[in-house]
Amino acid sequence: MSDTKNEIRKFVVETFLFGQDTGLADDASFLDHGIVDSTGVIELVAHLEKTYGIKVKDEELTPDNLDSIDAIAAYLDRKRAAGGMIA
Amino acid sequence: MTAPDILAIDPAAETERIAIALRNFLIRNRRRGVVIGLSGGIDSTVTAALAVRALGADRVLGLLMPERQSDEATLMLSRVVVEWLKIRSAEEDITDLLEAAGFFRRFSSAARQAIPDFDDSWKSKVVIHATGGPHTFSYFSIVGQAPDGRTETARLPHQAYLGIVAATNFKQRIRKMLEYYHADRLNLAVAGTPNRLEYDQGFFVKNGDGSADIKPIAHLYKTQVYQLAEYLGVPTEVRRRPPTTDTYSLPQGHDEFYFALPYHQMDLCLYGKNHGLSPEVVAAAAKLDRATVEHVWADIDRKRAATHYLHLRPTLVADVPEISALE
Numbered sequence: 001m002s003d004t005k006n007e008i009r010k011f012v013v014e015t016f017l018f019g020q021d022t023g024l025a026d027d028a029s030f031l032d033h034g035i036v037d038s039t040g041v042i043e044l045v046a047h048l049e050k051t052y053g054i055k056v057k058d059e060e061l062t063p064d065n066l067d068s069i070d071a072i073a074a075y076l077d078r079k080r081a082a083g084g085m086i087a
Numbered sequence: 088m089t090a091p092d093i094l095a096i097d098p099a100a101e102t103e104r105i106a107i108a109l110r111n112f113l114i115r116n117r118r119r120g121v122v123i124g125l126s127g128g129i130d131s132t133v134t135a136a137l138a139v140r141a142l143g144a145d146r147v148l149g150l151l152m153p154e155r156q157s158d159e160a161t162l163m164l165s166r167v168v169v170e171w172l173k174i175r176s177a178e179e180d181i182t183d184l185l186e187a188a189g190f191f192r193r194f195s196s197a198a199r200q201a202i203p204d205f206d207d208s209w210k211s212k213v214v215i216h217a218t219g220g221p222h223t224f225s226y227f228s229i230v231g232q233a234p235d236g237r238t239e240t241a242r243l244p245h246q247a248y249l250g251i252v253a254a255t256n257f258k259q260r261i262r263k264m265l266e267y268y269h270a271d272r273l274n275l276a277v278a279g280t281p282n283r284l285e286y287d288q289g290f291f292v293k294n295g296d297g298s299a300d301i302k303p304i305a306h307l308y309k310t311q312v313y314q315l316a317e318y319l320g321v322p323t324e325v326r327r328r329p330p331t332t333d334t335y336s337l338p339q340g341h342d343e344f345y346f347a348l349p350y351h352q353m354d355l356c357l358y359g360k361n362h363g364l365s366p367e368v369v370a371a372a373a374k375l376d377r378a379t380v381e382h383v384w385a386d387i388d389r390k391r392a393a394t395h396y397l398h399l400r401p402t403l404v405a406d407v408p409e410i411s412a413l414e
Binding site: 031034037038039041042043045046058061062063066067 | 223242245249392393
């Protein structure tokens with residue numbers, strides 16, 4: 001697993017699952033598994049902005065970009081490719 | 088299924104059912120009447136009118152609790168309700184209590200994380216945005232209006248959002264504190280005023296307006312509350328008032344802050360989901376498309392899951408059977 005996916009998994013497990021990683025798949029939907037609600041999403045966004053030096057635009061706050069470890073990693077790759085990251 | 092039919096109730100029968108439940112509750116729990124926080128809105132007004140039908144005006148206390156950010160219509164319409172029902176009432180301006188709790192200072196401090204120029208002289212409201220589609224995220228923005236009229240809108244970052252919600256919840260919790268003060272001094276029960284949509288979807292503050300001894304209309308869709316309002320003769324100006332949260336200093340509709348659609352469409356969607364109707368039938372009744380109905384249903388499920396904890400009684404590590412047995 002990439003360092004980015006590892007970091008995202010660590011944040012999700014520690015923040016939302018109290019350290020209990022019960023085999024969360026990289027492509028598991030946070031919404032479908034009840035892992036995040038509206039407050040959790042903006043907490044996730046705050047973490048990504050702080051950790052990766054990005055600005056998540058309003059229109060980017062979508063499940064396609066943020067609803068799984070895989071989705072977040074791919075979103076960060078796109079931001080990196082577009083020059084939108086410093087980390 | 089037509090929209091007017093499926094939510095139709097027999098208002099006379101429903102009024103009597105609620106009256107019996109109210110009287111039985113008070114007898115069982117040895118209380119002499121009810122206290123109701125009045126907002127001049129349809130839910131608290133109908134709750135008060137039902138209580139008067141059940142108990143008589145002399146056993147109902149209406150509490151009017153404005154503060155400096157309240158909509159002027161709230162106090163005016165609440166006084167109309169008191170006059171119409173001829174109930175006892177008490178007016179308690181909660182501005183000083185809010186000030187003492189640091190509400191204005193805490194709110195402004197949180198808001199400045201999104202709008203740096205924000206201070207106590209600004210008005211504001213919080214608006215929810217859904218990114219659309221059946222599988223969606225929501226986020227919140229603050230709309231601020233400076234004294235010179237210019238407005239600024241900014242998405243609320245995590246800590247700012249939590250800070251604003253926590254501060255704003257003082258309003259509901261201080262009001263509930265006063266309701267229980269009057270309930271205690273007069274040996275009354277506190278009647279809560281949520282309708283079914285609000286109760287189901289967790290649209291209340293834990294230990295704020297979510298707290299009560301009895302909730303006489305929590306089983307009724309808002310559409311049905313309006314039917315009772317007509318039957319009970321609620322004054323026209325109250326019946327015509329658009330639903331508002333009257334929580335923020337700028338006018339804010341329920342659909343801006345919490346619900347995806349106006350209440351009559353939300354009621355139909357909720358009713359359809361609760362009764363296993365097909366999305367096509369609900370869509371036709373609510374004048375929506377099928378995809379929107381499915382989106383609303385998914386949102387209903389998410390809100391139920393997200394707000395489940397608001398309904399919970401305190402969790403005990405182990406049962407205390409001597410108390411459990413009393414329920």
